[in-house]
Amino acid sequence: MNPLLDLLARIKRFLGIGETALLPADRRQARPLMIVVAIMCALGCLAGLIARAGFRAADTWTSDLRSAMTVLVEEPRTDQDLIRAATVIRAVPGVTQAEPMTRQRAKDLLESVGSDIGPLLDELDVPRLIEVGVDPQAEGLKARIAEQLETAGFQAEVDDHSRYSGEILRTSGVLRGFALVALVALLGAAGASIAFAARAALETRREAVEILHLVGAQDAFVAAEVQARFLRLGFVSGLAGAAVAGLLVVGGLAVMSAGATGLTQGGVLIQWSDVWILLLAPVVTAAASALAAWIAARETLRELV
Amino acid sequence: MNPATLDPIPETDGPIVRFDRVGFAYGNANPALRDVSLTLERGGFYFLTGPSGAGKSTLLKLMYLALLPTRGSLKLFDVDVGAAGRDVLPLLRRKIGVVFQDFRLLPHLTVFDNLSIPFRVRGMGYEEYAEDVEELLKWVGLGERMDALPETLSGGEQQRVAIARAVVGKPSLLIADEPTGNVDPVMGARLIKLFVELNRFGTTVVIATHDQELVRRAGVPVFRIENGQVTRGMAP
Ligand SMILES: Nc1ncnc2c1ncn2[C@@H]1O[C@H](COP(=O)(O)OP(=O)(O)O)[C@@H](O)[C@H]1O
Numbered sequence: 173m174n175p176l177l178d179l180l181a182r183i184k185r186f187l188g189i190g191e192t193a194l195l196p197a198d199r200r201q202a203r204p205l206m207i208v209v210a211i212m213c214a215l216g217c218l219a220g221l222i223a224r225a226g227f228r229a230a231d232t233w234t235s236d237l238r239s240a241m242t243v244l245v246e247e248p249r250t251d252q253d254l255i256r257a258a259t260v261i262r263a264v265p266g267v268t269q270a271e272p273m274t275r276q277r278a279k280d281l282l283e284s285v286g287s288d289i290g291p292l293l294d295e296l297d298v299p300r301l302i303e304v305g306v307d308p309q310a311e312g313l314k315a316r317i318a319e320q321l322e323t324a325g326f327q328a329e330v331d332d333h334s335r336y337s338g339e340i341l342r343t344s345g346v347l348r349g350f351a352l353v354a355l356v357a358l359l360g361a362a363g364a365s366i367a368f369a370a371r372a373a374l375e376t377r378r379e380a381v382e383i384l385h386l387v388g389a390q391d392a393f394v395a396a397e398v399q400a401r402f403l404r405l406g407f408v409s410g411l412a413g414a415a416v417a418g419l420l421v422v423g424g425l426a427v428m429s430a431g432a433t434g435l436t437q438g439g440v441l442i443q444w445s446d447v448w449i450l451l452l453a454p455v456v457t458a459a460a461s462a463l464a465a466w467i468a469a470r471e472t473l474r475e476l477v
Numbered sequence: 478m479n480p481a482t483l484d485p486i487p488e489t490d491g492p493i494v495r496f497d498r499v500g501f502a503y504g505n506a507n508p509a510l511r512d513v514s515l516t517l518e519r520g521g522f523y524f525l526t527g528p529s530g531a532g533k534s535t536l537l538k539l540m541y542l543a544l545l546p547t548r549g550s551l552k553l554f555d556v557d558v559g560a561a562g563r564d565v566l567p568l569l570r571r572k573i574g575v576v577f578q579d580f581r582l583l584p585h586l587t588v589f590d591n592l593s594i595p596f597r598v599r600g601m602g603y604e605e606y607a608e609d610v611e612e613l614l615k616w617v618g619l620g621e622r623m624d625a626l627p628e629t630l631s632g633g634e635q636q637r638v639a640i641a642r643a644v645v646g647k648p649s650l651l652i653a654d655e656p657t658g659n660v661d662p663v664m665g666a667r668l669i670k671l672f673v674e675l676n677r678f679g680t681t682v683v684i685a686t687h688d689q690e691l692v693r694r695a696g697v698p699v700f701r702i703e704n705g706q707v708t709r710g711m712a713p
């Protein structure tokens with residue numbers, strides 16, 4: 173024996189870090205499992221990020237919609253009347269601002285949708301609109317604005333955009349649901365593969381498990397030996413998976429912003445603060461891995477007397 | 478609380494092993510043991526003999542708790558094994574050292590690490606057991622082979638490691654299944670001497686063997702097992 177190695181072994185043993193694993197891993201079993209777990213973790217991160225983007229998009233859109241209403245004034249409808257209606261609206265508690273839409277802006281809006289109608293537009297009767305800013309927390313504002321306008325002698329329609337926000341909430345709800353189902357399915361699949369692998373690992377080391385058992389090891393001791401290993405495996409695989417997912421997202425966003433049109437919005441939907449999903453992933457993977465290994469080990473041990 | 482450091486089973490004055498009308502069958506097969514009653518007193522030295530297939534190994538497996546009786550009652554250290562919880566069995570096992578017929582050393586662990594197992598399962602750390610392990614390995618003449626893997630040892634050396642692992646935890650009961658089965662008669666006699674020496678220090682010893690000659694020369698109580706029954710318990 174090499175005296176230097178011998179000395180090293182003694183020092184390590186003394187420090188308690190060198191105690192050889194009683195149930196060491198079989199490399200041929202560990203590698204494919206690590207790859208599978210890393211891939212599942214990467215997919216989990218992507219699902220998480222997509223769910224997060226869905227949340228954020230829905231939040232942004234609905235809060236934009238909730239903090240704005242549009243009032244369509246039908247009668248009377250001169251410029252003067254419109255200014256008076258705006259004053260009435262502004263007086264309603266919960267309203268933060270109310271601006272009549274000028275003919276020019278209404279025309280611009282119409283033009284941007286209906287393209288070049290040209291001089292014809294001047295002949296058209298442009299709708300008389302008031303853009304109202306509201307506190308999104310205020311309740312029953314729509315009814316109160318309508319009431320005040322009626323009292324002031326206006327015939328008007330208040331639109332609180334609830335049609336659209338309902339739609340957005342439904343759509344984003346479905347997306348979030350998909351992402352959550354995907355996450356749960358991935359966690360389940362990862363857990364099942366690890367439980368399967370832990371069982372196989374115990375089977376490979378059956379002789380060692382039996383000897384530990386016969387010299388008086390409690391189930392918890394043997395299970396902990398297995399668990400410690402799978403905790404490490406889960407963490408390392410999770411780290412690799414999260415790194416891959418992070419690179420994919422950064423790369424994807426780069427490609428999207430190079431495209432430069434309206435799609436660039438994608439860049440806003442995933443933000444730097446979402447990195448917590450990637451940081452959390454290895455921890456969750458390690459915990460799930462350790463739990464699955466623990467359960468598998470306890471079940472296998474129950475087969476022994 | 479760390480389950481590895483639960484209170485040990487206390488020593489009592491009663492018999493160390495007590496089989497009362499014990500039966501055991503592997504699955505649905507014919508019973509390997511039918512109706513076994515025997516008592517081992519503390520500090521005794523016993524042989525268990527009988528032809529091959531008579532049930533010696535099965536009896537010992539019940540004694541070291543690798544199997545549980547399917548009938549009757551078994552008491553170890555005054556604890557009724559059938560009524561004991563799953564948490565108690567490991568504590569009983571820690572009072573028992575076993576030399577297996579085929580040694581059962583763990584091939585991926587060094588000689589030193591193989592001997593560390595009984596301590597590590599009790600939750601003890603390196604500083605607590607290193608000296609005991611090294612001392613015992615010197616005593617069995619393997620002080621220079623502590624960091625060797627079992628496969629690099631001769632059969633005789635492996636057997637000494639197996640015996641060292643069985644006694645390193647200072648068991649009250651030492652069980653050996655056919656310890657002379659794989660060694661020449663001279664080595665066999667030396668092994669028996671080693672067991673006698675351990676017995677003098679107070680360890681109760683049970684040795685299963687089909688070697689009638691060995692048993693005759695020893696002059697100690699012998700349990701003879703045949704057709705799944707202990708037919709004779711004889712004092713010298
Ligand atoms: N694991 C087992 N499964 C089924 N039958 C077994 C098993 N081990 C032993 N037996 C049977 O039990 C009987 C007793 O065997 P054993 O206790 O090994 O006898 P001995 O040690 O005296 O040679 C034999 O008939 C043997 O075939």
Ligand SMILES: [Mg+2]
Nearest residue numbers: 533534535654
């Ligand atoms: Mg046998």
